[in-house]
Amino acid sequence: MANITLLLVAIPLLWLLWGAFNLFANYQKASRLRVPLVFAPVSPDNPMWIAIQTAFPFVFQYVPFQSIPWIRYCRLGWEFHDRYKTHERLGDAWMLVTPNRNWLYVAQNDAAVDIFSRNQMLNVFGPNVSTAEGPEWQRQRKLTATPFNDQKNVLVWAEALRQAEDMLRSWLAYGEKGVPSTADDSRTLALHVLAFAAFQKSYPFKSWVNQNSSDRPTTYRDSLAIILKNVLIILVLPVKAFAIPFLPAKWARVGWAVTEFRRYMLAQLAEEKQLAAEGKQGSGNLISNLLRASDEMGQSGQSTRQTGPARGLKPLTQDEILGNVFVFNFAGHDTTAISLGYSMLLMVAHPGVQDWVAEELNHYLLSDDRQSWKYDEVFPKLKRTLAVLLETLRLYNPLPGIPKYTGDQPQVLQANGRDINIPKDTLVVPNLMALHTHPRYWGEDSLTWRPSRWIETSDPHTSTLGTRLRTENIMSPSKGSFIAWSEGMRNCPGKKFAQVEFVATMATVFRNHKARPVVKQGETLDEAMVRVLNVVKNSTVELLLQMKDPDSVAVTWAPR
Secondary structure, three states: OHHHHHHHHHHHHHHHHHHHHHHHHHHHHHHOOOOOEEEOOOOOOOHHHHHHHHHOHHHHHHOOHHHOHHHHOOOOOHHHHHOOHHHHHHOOEEEEEOOOOEEEEEOOHHHHHHHHHOOOOOOOOOOOOOOOOHHHHHHHHHHHOOOOOHHHHHHHHHHHHHHHHHHHHHHHOOHHHOEOOHHHHHHHHHHHHHHHHHHOOOOOOOOHHHOOOOOOOOOHHHHHHHHHHOHHHHHHOOHHHHHOOOOOHHHHHHHHHHHHHHHHHHHHHHHHHHHHHOOOOOOOOHHHHHHHHHHHHHHHOOOOOOOHHHOOOOOOOHHHHHHHHHHHHHHHHHHHHHHHHHHHHHHHOOHHHHHHHHHHHHHHOOOOOHHHOOHHHHHHHOHHHHHHHHHHHHHOOOOOEOOEEOOOOOEEEEEOOEEEEEOOOEEEEEEHHHHHHOHHHHOOOOOOOOHHHHEEEOOOOOOOHHHHHHOEEEOOOOOOOOOEOEOHHHOOOOHHHHHHHHHHHHHHHHOOEEEEEOOOOOOOHHHHHHHHHHHHHOEEEOOOEEEOOHHHOOEEEEEO
8 A cells, every 4th residue: 555655656756856847957958048938837739738728628717827838938829919919028028947848939020031931730641731831831732732723713703602591591581689699600611612612512501509419420411510619629639549449429429420521431442443444524523533634644644745753643542632631621621610600690789780791792793693793703802801801810710820940950040139949849839819910010909800901902093983993902011910810932822712711601691781789678789799899809729710609609691
């Protein structure tokens, strides 16, 4: 018994001593950089620490831990709540020293561009363009860029218009009692558009309130929906862990979803390989595009002018195809769905912005027949509508920061007006929330949601609406101060996909309709709008940014 007691005391004591030793060693490395230092006894990416925050969120919500620096900077999503304040106090670059490794946070636009020009942990179904490095990344980027073209954007535009029309019809049916599921319905729409664009599977829109969750996923859409909703657990735990008998039923469903989604993708891949072997045309879905682009470039290179070793690229393996399908599904759904959910409620809280956007929509979209809204004719003109997305991503970017890793080689970064020699095994984090909100780049109202900041015009004094709209253009912010779709060579290949889907959806719902919050008893309309803004600001981060309680806002829709 005494030996057991001694062991129970010795293990945590040794763990603390080991942590203290590593913390001191990392302090010695960090002190050479001559940047401000903040100390923490645990690393922000420590799995146990993440699990504690996820399991007991109420403790961190109600106890004022923000007054304790190491807890404040180790909490999930602290960047969203801090914005640029820490960088204003400590400078463009400062370092978080932890027992595991050091984290260098940077909020200087030129330094951010440098970091992104030089990845992450989406290796769930296989290696992919997001996790590859160096020549391997170049190969995968060339082979996976083919599915993202204007031909695909035409399909995205048409399906988003159709889904948005069905969504609006279901919202109008709620009448004065209002829609209680705006954010969740936006996720459903984004999922359906993705399913159509990636796999040519079209699903009728059904409000989240009316959906029934079965014990097991029965379709590709059901499996993908469960995977995307539980992606943080999937990234942390191995797939085999979900088969453990005594785990919660929710986790068992996640395991079934992963298994079914992989089975579906393998069946699609086998079918496409058979079609290719028979010399037949592919189905045109994402797997087909990746397979055929890979085979074509592998055989003939990027162009007929290439010869020798550069002529052919090694085709994507089965795991690489599956891995890229997953990362495109993840990035193509969650970021767009989150941006739609935030934008919808922000528009509800800003009726003036609704009118401003509707002014543009009614000028360019003269017919109620949405089939006449041609992508190549209409999308480039809807700049105010696009500005809503850009401003939402500026303040409510799904990814507060994108860590980069020095690896086993030291790196040199210019920040704070000098060269910083970064040791190996250091995480370097371009702090997107600080860059997106710093008054240096965005003015004194940098924390205010104002889509019009993105519009500049060559003729601001004209009284004619048509002339004013024709001279409006999207403002180009300082390079490196806005990184919604990453930066440099590794920018997001689905950027246009997301923009097209967003603009088509917003154009459909706001052209002829207005949204307002359902006013609670004893509340004025202005107070209700303030409440909506507070719901938007009350956000947290698991893997991506999300509102804690968006369903507490009911929204009523009515014709203009």
